Amino acid sequence: MPEQTTTERALRLLELLQARRSWSGGELADRLGVGGRTLRRDVERLRALGYHIEARRGPDGSYWLTTGSDLPPLVFTPDEALAVAAALASSAANGAAGGGEVALTALAKMEQVMPQAVRRRVRALRSSIALGDTPNAAAGAYPAPLNADVLAVLALACRDAEQVHLRVMSTEGAETGRESSRHVEPAALVPRQTRWFLVCRDLDRGWRVLRVDRITRASATGVRFEPREVPEGDPVAFVTSQLGAPPRKHTATILIHAPIEQVQAYMGGFAADFAPTTTATGQAATHWRIADVRLEVLAGGLLWVRWPFEVIDSPELAALLRDRAAAFAFAADPR
The missing domain is CATH 3.30.70 (Alpha-Beta Plaits)
Known part of the structure; x- marks a missing residue:
């Protein structure tokens, strides 16, 4: 393993601790390529930064992160950063109790420290989202799983008015589980309840609302198009017209x-x-x-x-x- 600086090693240790509930000391030392004494010093460095790391001594000893009274810095992978940005942008759809403003403030703070490539994807996501009277996921409800790469491609395509090829999984009748190919002009991403929807003009079928969690692949074509007005006047209204009003929460x-x-x-x-x-x-x-x-x-x-x-x-x-x-x-x- 290449020689790491103390800071790089500490960040790698933090990433490991955040990725799993518990690690044995031996596993962490092997992953970091260090001895037990160095591992313990790195753990103490993270504790000094405000991370609450518990340890159990002995042959079966282990380390794990616990909650504390303050919020220390977090480490995200690029896909995790995009997923968090998607959740924050979706939160902005709910203006109750100032939630939208807080979500956008948090998103802006994240963007300031992101690598350029990740920041470009996140800003594209934010600019491609249509917000309106689209209630967020209810507390305790689990969001539909999203493919971060698919979401990034769609966000950039909405922003840049670029045609994309999609592979969409069917969940209806005898076609359940089969994929179909779509060639679309994306217009906007709309968060609604626990799901995200793509408003787009299918070149073969006309205007459509597609569930993003059913899109298994999205490929940019490099072909630009002239944006058209969405039916019903805006993407949120079009989603409502196609899916009906969201149920009362x-x-x-x-x-x-x-x-x-x-x-x-x-x-x-x-x-x-x-x-x-x-x-x-x-x-x-x-x-x-x-x-x-x-x-x-x-x-x-x-x-x-x-x-x-x-x-x-x-x-x-x-x-x-x-x-x-x-x-x-x-x-x-x-x-």
Whole structure:
């Protein structure tokens, strides 16, 4: 392995720790090409920068990153940076509570420190997105997986008015799993709920809305075209006309009767949007904001809460829980 500087080695160590939940000391030392003593010094350097790295000593010892009270610097691969930029740009579609402004500010900070090649892809992505009344993915909902290379090609093609060849996976009827070839003129990318959509003019089929997660390959052709007006006046309106209005999103605040440290330690791996609070009696507690287009999903998420809790501001969710309570009680004790 080529000789690395201390800084390069520390960044590589950070990248490894962020890529997996836990590493043995031997594995990390082998990956870095150093001995155990050097590895421990590098770990201490990262701790001094604000990273919370836990260690277990002994023959089966290991290292892992934990959450802390502050946010240290992060290391992203180019594809990860584009994925984060896509999420931030999608967040900008939701202007509630200033979320759009915060997302764009965070995106601007990322762009300042990105390598030129990555910055070009991210700026193309941002300039090609059509934002409007297109609600974001609900809290707790998983976004459809995206191919970062496909997203980058589409973003650049939207920005530069360049035709692209697509391979699109079918998910309908007997054609499910088969790929078709499309030659399109991209107009805009539209985030909607947990998915991204490409508004484009198919040279054989006319104007279309394509799900980006179904596009398996996108190849730029180098052929420019004269941009045309999108039907319905703008990309967001066209997506709505093709797919219908997004379903209503239900939101709720859950008061969990446990300190936020306990809640985050137990639930932090699969949930977010926690905030510290206190109960009427002055006990430490936690507010948890949840949202989804289905009340049943919100109710299902509450199965993870191991402490007493209250539904603060959603009579619909509370009514659903009351309705299901008898069924759960019977399942616990059929007698």
